[in-house]
Amino acid sequence: MALTKDFRERIKSRADADPDFRRALIVEAIESMxxxxxxxxxxLLRDYVNATVGFPALAEGLGGDRDPKSLMRMLSDRGNPRMQNFFEIVKFCQQHEGITLQLSPTAVQTPPQHGMA
Incomplete structure (x- = not known):
């Protein structure tokens, strides 16, 4: 789904003004995955990159040996990034925001078994 320029500008404007919004984009991206x-x-990760550092700076931050367009394709609708590439991007985004994400296990709710004794 192509985003309108107005929508992208709104995301950028909100990200510029709201650090919690920027962090939420990263968290929601990981939770969705x-x-x-x-x-x-x-x-969501693509929205974060576009609204903050941009793909050229991301490519530079990943060592400078990546093509920004290749990174854009990885996070596109049809992109299929290797897990190593995906987590390198996530690591960069976390460092950029000054956060570290941690997993916390939660109990899975199992539905009650009806009619079984």
Whole structure:
């Protein structure tokens, strides 16, 4: 789904003004990936990069040997980044925000078994 210029500008404006919003984009991207919604996770991470550092600075931050357009394709609707590349991007975004994400296990709610004794 192509985003309108107005929508991208709104994301950028909100990200510029609201550090909690920027962090939430990263958190939601990871949570989406962990829940199996890869496309949403990539989209949110792409929104974060576009609204903050941009893909040229991301490429430079990853060592300068990456093409910004290649990174854009990785996070596109049809992109399929290797896990190593994806987590390098996530690590860079965390460092840029000055945060570290940690997993916390939660108990899975199992539905009650009806009619079984």
């Amino acid at each position: 962990l829940e199996g919604d890869v496309d949403i996770g990539k989209s």
